[in-house]
Amino acid sequence: MTDPKTSLKWYKVLDKIEDLPEGRVTTVTAKHQGICLAHFEGKICALDNKCPHQGGPLGEGSIENGLLRCPWHGWDYHPCTGKAPGYDDGVATFPVEIREGSVYVGIEEEDSHEPTVSDIMVETMVNWGINTVFGMVGHSNLGLADAMRRQEQKGNLKFYGIRHEGAGAFAASAYGKLMGKPAACFAIAGPGSTNMFTGLWDAKVDRAPILALTGQVASQVVGTGNFQEVDLVRAFSTVAEFNHRVLSTSKHSELMALAVKHAILKRDVSHLTFPDEIQETAPEKGEAAQTPEGRITPLQISPPGESLDKAVSMIKSAKRPVIIVGHGAKFNMEAIIAFAESIHCPVMTTFKGKGQISDHHPLGCGVLGRSGTPIASWFMNEADLLLVLGASFSNHTGITDHKPTIQVDFDPLALSKFHKIDCQVWGEIGVTIDLISKAVAGHMNTFDQRPEIEERWHIWKAEKQKRLKDNHGKGVSSIAVFEAMNQLMPEDAVMCVDVGNNAYSFGRYYESKQNTFLMSGYLGSIGFAFPAALGAWTAVGKERPIIAVAGDGGFCQYLADLTTAVKYEMDIKVIILNNFELGKISKEQRAGEFDVWATSLHNPEFAEYANGCGALGIKVTEKEDLADAMKKILDHKGTALLEVIADVDLI
The missing domain is CATH 3.40.50.970 (Thiamin diphosphate (ThDP)-binding fold, Pyr/PP domains)
Incomplete structure (x- = not known):
């Protein structure tokens, strides 16, 4: 309730006076104001809970010889006046009223919230489509966490508090693999941030977009051996494609926009670390959150004509082609399966690509390689052409290098990465398959391998029944x-x-x-x-x-x-x-x-x-x-x- 005679607003902080015995202190909160409540010489008194020297919580201290002693470094204050005997300093006091046995404290009404650097950057992150965060709130990321809380209250973001930052990074990595867009993981300075490394490396090597947000100790003590101080920009340099410390002079909304843009376009890790003194500062006058409008290009890249023509020629000549799809083809399977159906071509996957075609589809051959079925390996060995889409030729998958091969990938560095490939096609997989499908329509003379696929599944299922016993x-x-x-x-x-x-x-x-x-x-x-x-x-x-x-x-x-x-x-x-x-x-x-x-x-x-x-x-x-x-x-x-x-x- 607000006192009509003043600008004070009164908050109940203690249900019963008896809950605070004579000579004791405790910590209570009125709105956002931390208060040290003291029962001294029959009177209830309220002080600012924060010691002015190191910020020690006075409500965790004790009254000794008539003085309230700070629990952190032993400084003394009068429990009711807040004065430090013999010194000019002290702590602020607040008015107290007892109403029907309950304790109320009056504080000035808070000013309306003014946007911070954290607000601008979190709003930009949300505008770019990152609305899911996994993390742990702690002492070096509280300003950034508070900005997330405000976005969550508006319904723009969902924050999941996890028990281990490694789990949060894995959760965000899985989100990126599943959705093709980033989620964020969030941690405090030092050990909280280093706990995220394994999950971030998982995202990086599997080409999943992810955003890592870390709190940091104050900039002036980075490199001095301060408590929980790790130079996070240096620490993240091996894993993060985009890796920056937020500064007071940064263009804050632009920095966040670039971080998210790198994660999306590079399918990689972006990292921003927020020093403690930056998180709650005001942005430059006029700075506003950004949106992705006009900032990101369509990704439907057509392949070079020369490589496309060679691929079409090889496919037209094939009698027993097979298609091998990896995780990189995940979002293009409808077009791939339609093409396979048009030429009766078996489709198998890498282990990472498992499930991208149903094992109950007439052309589905299951997983190829060490985690796979004998069906997939049999058809690969019988093929006269391999069309490999979004796969990396890992040892685990075991794609043979003894068959004529076409490889299609959006990343030119992935093409012929481990050995020479007969036809390398750099392009977005969906666009490339559509062009190939149109070019070969009416010009194919492949065997219908569906009866053989059915037979091989029958053989494998019979073997599984034996093993079940x-x-x-x-x-x-x-x-x-x-x-x-x-x-x-x-x-x-x-x-x-x-x-x-x-x-x-x-x-x-x-x-x-x-x-x-x-x-x-x-x-x-x-x-x-x-x-x-x-x-x-x-x-x-x-x-x-x-x-x-x-x-x-x-x-x-x-x-x-x-x-x-x-x-x-x-x-x-x-x-x-x-x-x-x-x-x-x-x-x-x-x-x-x-x-x-x-x-x-x-x-x-x-x-x-x-x-x-x-x-x-x-x-x-x-x-x-x-x-x-x-x-x-x-x-x-x-x-x-x-x-x-x-x-x-x-x-």
Whole structure:
């Protein structure tokens, strides 16, 4: 309430006087004003809570010999007058009233908020389409966090407070992979910022746009060994394509616009760090937030005529071509599949591209390579031409270099990166496929390979049925888990995959329908699946089911953020293959003729842990119980976890 005689506004800060005994102090808040409330000589008094020397919280101090002592450096003040005996300094006081036993403090009405540098930059970020932030608020980013809060109150931004900054960076990376546009991750100076590195590298090597925002200690102490001081511009120089410290002299809205523009166009990491003294300063007079209008070019690049003509000629001559798509072709699959259908051409994917064509499509051949099916490798080996779209020729995929090959990519450096390619086509994949399709229409004489694809799937499914019978009495086999998923998973679910044996089995045994898959591709970082599910849910969780599949080793990396999923009522389903071992590493040790060492794991009861966090947790030890438990998990409204005790040898 406001006092009509003055400009004071009164706030109840204590329900009962009895809650503050004689001779004690406590911290209370009136609006945004921190107050040290003291009960001294029968009187309730209110002081500014901030000691003028180092900002120590006086409400955490104590009254000794009639004086209030600052808890940080021992300076004394009178509990009611705020004066420091023997000195000219002191702290401000506020009027107090007791009303029906409750304590009220009167403070001057606050001035209306004036925009800060942080406000201008966050509004620019939102205008450029970044409306999702994963992070942790702390002492060196409070001004920037407050600007985000204002945008969230306006409905322009959603902030997700996570439990570990690494999980936030992975969530933002997954968001970028899924949506093709950036989300932001956010941290304090020092350790909060360095915790984000792994997730940022994951985004960088998988070409996912991402924006990293970090708080920083005051500029004058950077490089002096100050508490939590790390030179973040130098630290981020290896991972960030765009990497700047915000200065008082910066063109602030332009700096943010360039950061987002680099992330989008380069499909890379942009980083801005905000020194503490900059965050709440006023921008230059007249500076306003920017928009992307007139600032970004269309990306539909047509290929050079010479390479396009060569590609068309090679395709016209082919009898048994195959199409191999990688993650870089993710947003062009409708045109690619239409072209494949027009020439009856098999389509297979890299592991990162899993699900970009359904395994139930007449031309779908599954995943190629170490995580793949014998169907894909058989058709690659029988082909007389490979048309490779948005893939990198990694060892994991194993695209042969012994077949005539056309490679199409938006990045010229990706073309012929590892070996000579017969025909390199630099261009946007959707545009290139459309041009090729029109050029070859009516000029093809390819074999119809669909009957062979059907036959090969029949052979592979028969083999899987044989493997389903394997039982060593040491837990459920991986194939049983993924066969149950084949029967029960929603057709349009977003599937977040970890690394390790669980991922290899996922790629090999799970038959995609209309699923989208997210994984830590080139970095191969353990722990990716669950934080990726957080990011996926923020992007499409209201429209599509979100599933995370992880091993016990991977889930333990970020299991604390299960509480984040519960807090924000995320409908995420987590399936954990628990074999109490880093099984893939044990396998590699044996293959390298090493002793198996340091790969055993001591795990919590994951299902009980989930229940303790407020999610639903169910544990399965027998194959016969798998389907019913999985149904219960999928039917549950909210976060749910299925723990499957798995046999490490049955992968």
